[in-house]
Amino acid sequence: MTVRPIAILVLTAAAVAGCTGKQLQDLGGQAATTYVNAPITKAMNELGAPRYQRPINDLREYTWTTGVYYEQRGGYCVLALIADRRGTVIDYRLDGTPMGCNRLLAKS
Numbered sequence: 818m819t820v821r822p823i824a825i826l827v828l829t830a831a832a833v834a835g836c837t838g839k840q841l842q843d844l845g846g847q848a849a850t851t852y853v854n855a856p857i858t859k860a861m862n863e864l865g866a867p868r869y870q871r872p873i874n875d876l877r878e879y880t881w882t883t884g885v886y887y888e889q890r891g892g893y894c895v896l897a898l899i900a901d902r903r904g905t906v907i908d909y910r911l912d913g914t915p916m917g918c919n920r921l922l923a924k925s
Contacts, residue, residue: 840915844922848896848909857900875902884917892917
């Protein structure tokens with residue numbers, strides 16, 4: 818039995834994807850622990866000014882980004898924190914690569 822190069826590539830990609838997913842999950846947990854139930858000003862003090870802000874009904878979403886989507890070197894990250902009327906973070910969204918998100922969250 819011979820192993821074809823495409824099979825090796827698929828297995829390698831699956832292993833990397835699993836590792837990447839776990840690393841992002843850990844980073845998401847770090848973001849949740851650090852910012853959820855905290856004032857949005859804490860994130861602004863630690864991460865700097867958000868790149869985007871937008872209202873969502875009676876909430877407000879603040880978004881920080883780093884890197885370029887699909888960039889191989891350095892990775893990318895998008896962190897969105899959703900705050901209520903009082904300015905307390907109630908939810909978050911994290912998307913990107915471990916390298917990019919590490920770079921963004923290392924500021925905190």
